[in-house]
Structures are given as C-alpha cells and as structure tokens.
Amino acid sequence: MSLEFDVVVIGAGPGGYIAAIRAAQLGLKVACIEKWKNPAGKNALGGTCLNVGCIPSKALLASSESYEHAKHGLEGHGITVKDVSIDIRKMLDRKDAIVSKMTQGIEFLFRKNKITWLKGHGRFIGREGEAVRLELQPDEGEYEIIQARNVIIATGSKARHLPNVPVDNVLVCDNEGALAFDSVPKKLTVIGAGVIGLELGSVWRRLGAEVTVLEMAPSFLGGCDAAVAKEAEKIFRKQGLSFELGVKIGEVKVAAGKNGKGGSVTVHYEDANGKAHSIDSDRLIVSIGRVPNTEGLTLDAVGLAPDERGFIPVDDECRTSVPNIYAIGDVVRGPMLAHKGEEEGVAVAERIVGQKPHLDYNCIPYVIYTSPEIAWVGKNEAQLKAEGRAYRVGQFPFMANGRALGMMAADGFVKILADEKTDEVLGVHIIGAGASDLIAEAVVAMEFKASSEDIARICHPHPSMSEAVREAALAVEKRALNM
Numbered sequence: 001m002s003l004e005f006d007v008v009v010i011g012a013g014p015g016g017y018i019a020a021i022r023a024a025q026l027g028l029k030v031a032c033i034e035k036w037k038n039p040a041g042k043n044a045l046g047g048t049c050l051n052v053g054c055i056p057s058k059a060l061l062a063s064s065e066s067y068e069h070a071k072h073g074l075e076g077h078g079i080t081v082k083d084v085s086i087d088i089r090k091m092l093d094r095k096d097a098i099v100s101k102m103t104q105g106i107e108f109l110f111r112k113n114k115i116t117w118l119k120g121h122g123r124f125i126g127r128e129g130e131a132v133r134l135e136l137q138p139d140e141g142e143y144e145i146i147q148a149r150n151v152i153i154a155t156g157s158k159a160r161h162l163p164n165v166p167v168d169n170v171l172v173c174d175n176e177g178a179l180a181f182d183s184v185p186k187k188l189t190v191i192g193a194g195v196i197g198l199e200l201g202s203v204w205r206r207l208g209a210e211v212t213v214l215e216m217a218p219s220f221l222g223g224c225d226a227a228v229a230k231e232a233e234k235i236f237r238k239q240g241l242s243f244e245l246g247v248k249i250g251e252v253k254v255a256a257g258k259n260g261k262g263g264s265v266t267v268h269y270e271d272a273n274g275k276a277h278s279i280d281s282d283r284l285i286v287s288i289g290r291v292p293n294t295e296g297l298t299l300d301a302v303g304l305a306p307d308e309r310g311f312i313p314v315d316d317e318c319r320t321s322v323p324n325i326y327a328i329g330d331v332v333r334g335p336m337l338a339h340k341g342e343e344e345g346v347a348v349a350e351r352i353v354g355q356k357p358h359l360d361y362n363c364i365p366y367v368i369y370t371s372p373e374i375a376w377v378g379k380n381e382a383q384l385k386a387e388g389r390a391y392r393v394g395q396f397p398f399m400a401n402g403r404a405l406g407m408m409a410a411d412g413f414v415k416i417l418a419d420e421k422t423d424e425v426l427g428v429h430i431i432g433a434g435a436s437d438l439i440a441e442a443v444v445a446m447e448f449k450a451s452s453e454d455i456a457r458i459c460h461p462h463p464s465m466s467e468a469v470r471e472a473a474l475a476v477e478k479r480a481l482n483m
Contacts, residue, residue, distance in 0.1 A: 003116075005031045007352060008134060008148035010122050010297070012036070013047020014054075015329030015341025016154030017106050022349035023152075024113035031146065032115055033122035033136060038103075043119045043139070045106040046099075047156050049338045052176040055102055057199055059095040060179060061369050064206035076408055086207060088183060095179070118146070124301040132302060132325060150324045150352050153312060154345065155297065157290040157330035162191070165252045171263045171283055172254060175200065178285045184208045185282035189267055191249060193220060195368050197287035201241060202370050211241050212279055214269060216288075218246040223366075225380035225429040227395075227415060232374055232431055235411055239371075246272030252284070292331045318348050326351075340364050363447045367436045372412045375439035378427030378446055381417065390420035394452060394476030396468050398432045400483045403463040409433035414472040416442075416452055423451035423476070434465050441469055452476040 007023045009016045012034035020032040036051060038044045044051055070084045110117050120138035125145075127133060134146040159174035161167050169177025178200045186209065190201040193215035205211040220243065221229040237243065250268035257263035265284040269277055292310040299305055299312070302322050307313050312327040314320055320327055326348045329341030343364070347357040368374040384391050397413045398404035412432030418425050428442035445455055455473035460466045467482075474480045 002133075002145035002147045003031070003118075004131075004147045005029050005116070006148070007031075007150045007152065007349070008033065008118075008122075008132075008146060009152045009154055009345075010134075011047060011154035011156055011329075012045040012106070012117075013154060013156045013329065013341065014049050014338040015156070015345045016047065016152070017045055017109070018342045019152050019154060019328065019345030019349050020115050021109055021113050022346045023352065024115050026349060026353045028349075028353070030113075030115045031118050031148075032110070033118045033120065033134075033146075035119070035121045035139075038099075044103045045110070045117070046103045048158075048175075050102050050106070051099060052179060054338055056095045056099050056179050057175070057196075057203075058369055059098045060091070060203045061199060061371075063091045063094065064203045065371055068206040073408065086184075088181070088207075092180065092182075118144075121296060122146070123296055123298045124151075124304075125298070126301050130324065151326070152345070152348055153297070153320075153325070153327040153331060154329050154341065155293045155331050156341075157336055158293045159286070160289045160291045162249065162252065162286055162288065165286065167286060170260070171256070171265050172252070173283060173285050175287065178204075178287075181283065186210065187281040188212070188283055188285065189214065189265065189279055189281040190285045190287060191216075191267070192285075192287035192289070193217075193243060193245075194287060194289065197285065198236070198241075198368060198370050200285055200287065202236075202239075205240055212281070213241060213243050214247045214249065214267065214279075215243065215245050216247055216249065218272065220245060221368075221374075224374065225376060225415065225427070226382060227413075228374060228376070228429045228431045231412060232370070235372065235431075236370070244269070244271060244277075250276075290330065290336055294331060317351060318344050334361060335364060335366065337364065337366065360447060363443055365439045365443050367439065369436065372409070372432045373435035374431045375435035376427065376429040377439055377442050378425070379417065380427055380429065384417060384426060389426070391417050391426060392420050392423075392452075392476050393417055394472045394474065394480070396471035396475055396480055396483060398465070398468055400471075401463075401465060401468045403465050403467070404433065406463070407433060409465075414438070414468045416455070416469075416472045416476055418452040418476045423453055424449055425452055425455070428469075428472075430469075432465070432468070438466060438469055441466065 006028035007030045009020045009032045024030045125135045131147045136144045184207045188209040188211045190197045190213045201211045220233040248270040253266040255264045318326045328344035330336040350357045365377040395415045399410040415429040417427040452473040460470045471480045
C-alpha cells in the first residue's frame with residue numbers, strides 16, 4: 001500500500017518548507033520528506049539555513065557585535081564598561097535555542113497546514129502513468145512507497161571542500177563546525193573571502209581571534225560593485241581582518257592534539273606574485289562555496305541528470321524535463337540564497353494549481369551580514385558598462401546622515417544607478433549599518449520599474465538611515481540636499 005499525495009517536496013529547507021506550506025494553502029494534499037537530524041539526534045526541519053546556516057550565524061554575529069561594542073564601542077557615548085568577559089558556552093546555547101525555536105515553529109506550521117512530514121531519505125524509483133513514484137527510507141522501520149502527482153526537489157546545497165583536505169569540523173571546519181567552536185582560537189585561518197568566510201571570520205575576530213583570510217580570486221568581493229568592495233576591504237582591514245588575495249592554496253597539514261584537544265593547522269600557499277608562504281593556526285575554516293546536493297536521489301530513475309556543474313536543469317518556471325517534477329533553490333541555477341528558494345517554492349506551488357506567478361531574478365537582493373552590512377540588488381557599474389548601457393550615479397555617505405552619526409555607524413554609503421534616459425533604477429548598492437533592511441526599499445522600487453526621482457519624491461522619516469537612500473536618489477540628479 002503506497003502513500004499518495006498531490007505534492008511531495010523533497011527537502012525542508014527554506015525553499016522546501018515554504019513550497020509545502022503554499023501548496024497546502026492552495027488545497028493540495030502535501031508531504032515533505034526530510035532526513036536532517038540535529039546534534040542531539042532529533043529530526044529537525046529547516047535544512048541548512050535554519051540549522052547550520054543563516055539563522056545560527058546571524059545569532060553569533062549579533063552576539064559578537066554586542067561583545068565588541070561593549071568592549072570598544074561605548075566609550076564614544078561616554079559610557080565606561082569594565083571587566084567585559086564572554087561565556088562561549090552560553091553564547092552557543094543562545095544560538096541553539098534560537099535554532100530550536102525556529103525549527104519547532106516549522107513543525108507547528110506543518111501541523112497547522114496538515115502537511116505530512118515524512119522523516120527519512122527519499123529517492124525516485126520511477127513513474128506509474130502520470131504519477132511519480134518515490135521510495136522513503138525512514139529512520140526506523142521498513143521502506144515505504146510514495147506516489148505523487150507532483151514532486152518538488154528542494155534538496156539544497158552542501159559545502160564545497162578542498163581536495164585531499166578532510167573536514168572534521170574540529171580543526172578543519174566548514175560552516176557547520178565554524179558555528180560551534182568551544183573556545184576562541186588564538187589564530188584562525190579562513191580560506192575564501194565570500195559571504196560565509198567574511199561573516200564567520202568576523203564573528204571570531206570580534207571575540208578575540210587573530211584572523212587571516214586567504215582568497216584565491218585576485219580581487220576582493222568580485223561580485224559586488226567595485227566601490228562597495230573597495231570600501232568594505234578598507235573597513236575590514238581597519239577592524240583587524242588580514243587578507244591575502246590572489247593566492248594559490250597548496251598543502252594543508254593537520255596536527256591533531258591530545259585527547260581531542262589542541263592541535264594546529266598549517267596552510268601552505270603561494271601569494272599573487274608566486275612567492276611561497278605558510279601560515280599556522282589553531283583552526284581552519286574552509287569557505288570556498290557550495291555545491292548542489294543531489295546525492296542519493298537516483299534522478300536517473302525518472303530520466304533526470306545533473307548538468308556538468310551538478311545543478312538540476314530547469315526552465316524559467318523551475319520545471320525539469322520530466323512532467324510534474326520541479327526543482328528549486330540551491331539545487332538549480334541562480335544565486336544560492338534562501339529567499340530566492342522561498343520565492344521559487346511559492347511560485348511552483350501556484351503554478352501547480354494553474355496560477356501564473358512572476359519572479360524577477362534581477363530583483364533578488366544579496367546581503368552580507370558583516371559590520372557594516374553589505375547589500376545590493378540589480379546591476380553594478382561593471383555589468384552596465386559591459387552591456388553598453390548608459391547610466392547615471394547617485395551616491396550619499398552615511399557620515400552625512402544624522403541618525404548614523406548618533407548611532408556611531410557612519411561608515412559606508414548608498415549608491416544608486418539609474419538609466420541615463422529613462423531614470424529607471426537599475427541597481428542599488430549599500431554598505432552600512434542596517435543595509436539588509438534598507439535594501440528592501442530598492443527591491444520594491446526596481447520590481448515596479450520606479451525611477452530615482454520616484455524614490456527622491458517619497459517622504460522618508462527624519463532622522464533615519466533611510467534618508468541616505470533618498471539622498472542618493474537625489475544625487476542621481478546632482479541635487480542632494482545634505483551634501
């Protein structure tokens with residue numbers, strides 16, 4: 001006897017659980033397959049993002065920022081704080097409590113929406129007429145056969161590792177291990193100056209580690225607007241992060257400690273000029289990107305196969321080449337962002353019932369949760385130049401914003417790129433406190449094809465950080481009022 005559903009979602013990360021909820025809201029009978037278990041061995045929903053990604057990393061970023069602010073940031077306010085100390089175990093327990101609350105929240109939403117949570121590993125075994133057949137290997141008991149009219153693959157991604165460098169998440173760590181250090185390393189090496197490397201490197205730098213970041217690309221934050229990248233590198237170096245760009249990673253040697261304690265990692269590398277170096281540290285974080293996770297799905301059973309980069313091929317509406325099978329999130333083309341997966345999940349659920357949702361990939365925002373934060377949406381200057389598109393630039397610094405000065409958060413700026421003829425906003429780039437929230441206004445503006453003049457004419461609250469967005473819009477016309 002097989003279990004039958006209108007929709008089966010494989011994976012309960014942000015894309016998967018949101019797809020399941022939206023499908024259930026639309027009246028479909030829905031199941032979601034998830035095998036994840038937390039360190040305590042308990043089944044958990046939420047995938048990488050909620051368990052060992054977005055949510056726990058932001059909790060540690062907030063804790064480490066509070067610690068650094070207490071030690072170094074209050075004097076300017078006339079506040080003296082003595083004997084500031086940190087309890088790493090309590091900090092980690094706080095992070096874990098937030099994760100538990102969020103994952104249990106998804107369980108509640110599944111019950112509320114009558115979604116069946118199938119605990120275990122799912123894989124394709126074929127088709128029977130129009131139905132897709134899957135096999136569930138549960139944590140306990142015998143295999144079960146599942147029939148679905150529609151399947152949404154939302155299996156996400158996993159950390160890319162260096163060849164011949166085993167990750168034990170003790171001395172050599174990926175994102176998962178880097179969120180659970182039991183003590184602050186004296187010296188920490190990070191390979192990769194991307195989002196994960198910068199965020200987690202920042203966490204442990206604030207808590208007292210001496211952090212060196214080795215980046216194989218010749219430039220810093222190559223995906224960002226050049227002006228933002230330049231400003232970010234200057235600020236991060238001033239904060240104490242050390243960077244080596246354009247390096248070639250060589251041998252990595254691990255010396256284990258005694259009784260599971262201590263130990264060291266030595267990374268041999270060549271700098272941009274080909275000169276050999278080595279660096280010793282207590283721990284190493286490898287953050288060189290992520291790869292799609294299709295392991296164990298047996299895609300070939302239904303006539304699917306990953307492309308040369310490991311992604312499942314889909315069309316613009318997330319349909320695979322097999323009828324009624326969709327794929328979303330990190331396992332398909334496009335940015336590996338939780339909110340991108342969520343929007344695809346909603347769109348696919350609505351397409352299944354015949355609706356016609358729209359998702360503009362050019363309006364998906366990017367955020368790096370460092371301090372200051374970095375956020376952008378749309379095109380940067382290099383991309384517009386490559387397209388041959390004429391544009392104008394408006395930029396406004398936070399050092400001229402009263403709210404930023406009052407908060408002692410005057411680093412950074414807002415930069416708006418607009419079409420030279422039509423004034424349509426083509427891209428917005430922010431580096432500064434609260435950039436992750438400020439970028440939302442830019443997303444709305446771009447989604448509705450607004451002009452910089454539209455933003456400039458909207459009344460913004462005073463004093464607020466958002467005034468810098470308005471001033472940057474005014475600066476496109478060279479008429480900023482406060483600079």
